[in-house]
Amino acid sequence: MVDAVAVEHLSKSFSQRQVLKDLSFKIPQGQTVGLIGPSGTGKTTLIAALLGMIKIDQGKIKLLGQTIPDRKIFSKIGYMAQSDALYLNLTAFDNLVVFR
Numbered sequence: 001m002v003d004a005v006a007v008e009h010l011s012k013s014f015s016q017r018q019v020l021k022d023l024s025f026k027i028p029q030g031q032t033v034g035l036i037g038p039s040g041t042g043k044t045t046l047i048a049a050l051l052g053m054i055k056i057d058q059g060k061i062k063l064l065g066q067t068i069p070d071r072k073i074f075s076k077i078g079y080m081a082q083s084d085a086l087y088l089n090l091t092a093f094d095n096l097v098v099f100r
Contacts, residue, residue, distance in 0.1 A: 001028070001029055002029070002064060002065040003026045003027060003028055003029065003062070003065075004027050004028060004029045004030075004031065004063070004064060005025075005026065005027040005050065005061075005062070005063055006026050006027075006060075006061070006062040007023055007024055007025050007026070007050075007059065007060070007061050007062075008024050008059055008060045008061075009022050009023070009024055009058060009059040009060070010022070010023040010024070010046075010049060010056055010058070010059035010060075010061065011023070011056065011057045011058040011059055012042075012045055012049060012054065012056050012057050013057055019042045019045045020042045020045055020046060020049070020056075022058075022059075023046070023059070024059075029064075035047070047079070048087075049061060049068075050063065050068065051068070051074075051077075051079060051098065052068040052069025052070065052071070052073075053087055053089075053090065053098070054089075063076075063077060064076055064077075071097065074097055074098065079098065
């Protein structure tokens with residue numbers, strides 16, 4: 001069975017600040033996980049990377065065996081934002097696809 005999430009050596013920086021550094025993990029299908037931690041520790045950045053909403057600096061992400069970014073995966077996953085928000089770097093249509 002393919003993992004629901006597979007992350008290998010993921011890194012992401014914004015300007016001079018490294019938010020995610022060499023992060024690797026797998027989540028089997030059917031597993032429930034939560035992300036906890038103080039503000040500014042990269043939780044939102046990780047979710048945005050998993051959904052292909054931001055470009056990562058290094059590493060590989062697969063959701064249900066599909067390499068991200070791949071918009072076709074949106075029909076197989078769900079995402080609930082912490083609050084009402086739109087991603088300004090996406091078009092109006094892309095925002096609708098993400099939140100449908």
